Amino acid sequence: xxxxxxxxxxxxxxxxxxxxxxxxxxxxxxxxxxxxxxxxxxxxxxxxxxxxxxxxxxxxxxxxxxxxxxxxxxxxxxxxxxxxxxxxxxxxxxxxxxxxxxxxxxxxxxxxxxxxxxxxxxxxxxxxxxxxxxxxxxxxxxxxxxxxxxxxxxxxxxxxxxxxxxxxxxxxxxxxxxxxxxxxxxxxxxxxxxxxxxxxxxxxxxxxxxxxxxxxxxxxxxxxxxxxxxxxxxxxxxxxxxxxxxxxxxxxxxxxxxxxxxxxxxxxxxxxxxxxxxxxxxxxxxxxxxxxxxxx
Amino acid sequence: xxxxxxxxxxxxxxxxxxxxxxxxxxxxxxxxxxxxxxxxxxxxxxxxxxxxxxxxxxxxxxxxxxxxxxxxxxxxxxxxxxxxxxxxxxxxxxxxxxxxxxxxxxxxxxxxxxxxxxxxxxxxxxxxxxxxxxxxxxxxxxxxxxxxxxxxxxxxxxxxxxxxxxxxxxxxxxxxxxxxxxxxxxxxxxxxxxxxxxxxxxxxxxxxxxxxxxxxxxxxxxxxxxxxxxxxxxxxxxxxxxxxxxxxxxxxxxxxxxxxxxxxxxxxxxxxxxxxxxxxxxxxxxxxxxxxxxxxxxxxxxxxxxxxxxxxxxxxxxxxxxxxxxxxxxxxxxxxxxxxxxxxxxxxxxxxxxxxxxxxxxxxxxxxxxxxxxxxxxxxxxxxxxxxxxxxxxxxxxxxxxxxxxxxxxxxxxx
Numbered sequence: 001x002x003x004x005x006x007x008x009x010x011x012x013x014x015x016x017x018x019x020x021x022x023x024x025x026x027x028x029x030x031x032x033x034x035x036x037x038x039x040x041x042x043x044x045x046x047x048x049x050x051x052x053x054x055x056x057x058x059x060x061x062x063x064x065x066x067x068x069x070x071x072x073x074x075x076x077x078x079x080x081x082x083x084x085x086x087x088x089x090x091x092x093x094x095x096x097x098x099x100x101x102x103x104x105x106x107x108x109x110x111x112x113x114x115x116x117x118x119x120x121x122x123x124x125x126x127x128x129x130x131x132x133x134x135x136x137x138x139x140x141x142x143x144x145x146x147x148x149x150x151x152x153x154x155x156x157x158x159x160x161x162x163x164x165x166x167x168x169x170x171x172x173x174x175x176x177x178x179x180x181x182x183x184x185x186x187x188x189x190x191x192x193x194x195x196x197x198x199x200x201x202x203x204x205x206x207x208x209x210x211x212x213x214x215x216x217x218x219x220x221x222x223x224x225x226x227x228x229x230x231x232x233x234x235x236x237x238x239x240x241x242x243x244x245x246x247x248x249x250x251x252x253x254x255x256x257x258x259x260x261x262x263x264x265x266x267x268x269x270x271x272x273x274x275x276x277x278x279x280x281x282x283x284x285x286x287x288x289x290x291x292x293x294x295x296x
Numbered sequence: 297x298x299x300x301x302x303x304x305x306x307x308x309x310x311x312x313x314x315x316x317x318x319x320x321x322x323x324x325x326x327x328x329x330x331x332x333x334x335x336x337x338x339x340x341x342x343x344x345x346x347x348x349x350x351x352x353x354x355x356x357x358x359x360x361x362x363x364x365x366x367x368x369x370x371x372x373x374x375x376x377x378x379x380x381x382x383x384x385x386x387x388x389x390x391x392x393x394x395x396x397x398x399x400x401x402x403x404x405x406x407x408x409x410x411x412x413x414x415x416x417x418x419x420x421x422x423x424x425x426x427x428x429x430x431x432x433x434x435x436x437x438x439x440x441x442x443x444x445x446x447x448x449x450x451x452x453x454x455x456x457x458x459x460x461x462x463x464x465x466x467x468x469x470x471x472x473x474x475x476x477x478x479x480x481x482x483x484x485x486x487x488x489x490x491x492x493x494x495x496x497x498x499x500x501x502x503x504x505x506x507x508x509x510x511x512x513x514x515x516x517x518x519x520x521x522x523x524x525x526x527x528x529x530x531x532x533x534x535x536x537x538x539x540x541x542x543x544x545x546x547x548x549x550x551x552x553x554x555x556x557x558x559x560x561x562x563x564x565x566x567x568x569x570x571x572x573x574x575x576x577x578x579x580x581x582x583x584x585x586x587x588x589x590x591x592x593x594x595x596x597x598x599x600x601x602x603x604x605x606x607x608x609x610x611x612x613x614x615x616x617x618x619x620x621x622x623x624x625x626x627x628x629x630x631x632x633x634x635x636x637x638x639x640x641x642x643x644x645x646x647x648x649x650x651x652x653x654x655x656x657x658x659x660x661x662x663x664x665x666x667x668x669x670x671x672x673x674x675x676x677x678x679x680x681x682x683x684x685x686x687x688x689x690x691x692x693x694x695x696x697x698x699x700x701x702x703x704x705x706x707x708x709x710x711x
Binding site: 002003006009010125126127129130134135136137144146147148149217218219220222224260263264267268269271 | 348503504506513521541542547
């Protein structure tokens, strides 16, 4: 039971990071290697906001969403927009952006060169205070459930629900789905696909930012913390089927549980190994991923 | 046309080569002018993953050198620090060590923090007959004659005191050993098991996660269900923070399930937020709270040097010991040659912040005072147990080395 709960919490982090990536990749066919840095920026937003503005971690969630969404918007408008349809170029460009963002944090956005140092930035490790009510465990159905993990899980569910509403119940959502299935046709029908791209990129980045707030609660915040997340998130997106909300949800759940159960049975190294093996198997037998968006 | 192109290219590259060589020729001259100074290498990472700790070690080495220079230097000559940044990469450690020994011809390198970096530098100093002064506590099983292990604790100096203490003072008998997956934690676990067998403690788990791993949920729940009543942690780096936070998040309490760590210093405690480490134990020869007159001076001097909110920690104090003991050995030898230093270092004593530190003539390691600290709310540690006398260093204690039956002697290790 405890193993299952841990699996859920691993899955919920995977889900939040992968969701944004899935939207970006699904809509624009852009592999965004700077996605992990959005997680990092979300985490730094939390560090700065708690240090300088005295905000608590709950208020940091919407704030980090706004900050990272803005970053996403800027990246899309300045770089990614000019590289549509050039998959390899966007890959390189976003990787470059990832490196630039990491260094910007290290050099205090350039202010370090003038001797101005902002407390909370730089290459040191940072930490985020977690409110006392989240720092404990509760007993539920005979299992020991960490409150913080439960909080992460609930947030992930809420984000999933909101994203589902946005995707399937709003005008923007149907435009976004139209663009991802048939860009040219959608554009011919009068949808401003550039605008859809931009908003999708910003929204996806914002989701990663929220994931950043939540991971900052159980690990240290450092400039290169985001990198491992891109790989994991890609596994989820690829295994779940590109551009499919339910697929991302299911594959994050499966992969999280696989890792958790194998890790408890053997250890985390085996957990990761089996995780990769499972993804390879899924791709062998279902090359499109678990769920396929039907298109003609 | 093609031929012509190639010719101009050759000419151009020849000129470039001369141009590139020129600065190093000039620099040779530079070296000759400064004959009244002794160049010494300082090699701690200023960037990369271990920079947080190594930066403070770098500052401490420079502070120690400044202090020595203020007292007139070594053999009447001032020390000149040549600082290199190996960027937390073993490969670059090796390159920089080569640069320092071959190009700058330094008689000594103060450097390294991780075992991986020491192992990368070792072949360089051994082949070039150089000298590395190594600061950090490590897994032992090394007996190089080109390394002065000044201030560096070996497993018996961190475990012989702590495991029996956990058993006697806290009444704990089932230990779970957890660590990052590389040489140091595995070496520590090896020695721990030898000691546990001797004192009748049960090892209920011995598990590792990769260096830098930050998802500790499964491991913590495994520790919880193992029946362990005490945790011994050899977790290193970023993982420490994730590990301690996970313990708290899963509702463990260091009062009920105590944890004793071998590598969690004041720096890591500051990085995770002291409330997460509150009440946990650490076994190291030095804490900022050590109550000696030398330490008061040391802490004040470092705060004046590096800023008022700087903390001092064990690795840093070891650097301080290393620089000072090297200078003492050089004075005694009247010579800077590495073999002369090594021959004269044995038996030397230094009144370090932690107390008296003596170099063992056989294995070039240091007699240190084992201590156990308990983390308090401000991130410093209260000393709850300490030896009255420094303890002999036994780098091969994992294979049964004792003070009377040495494995590592002046002629090298005989297993």
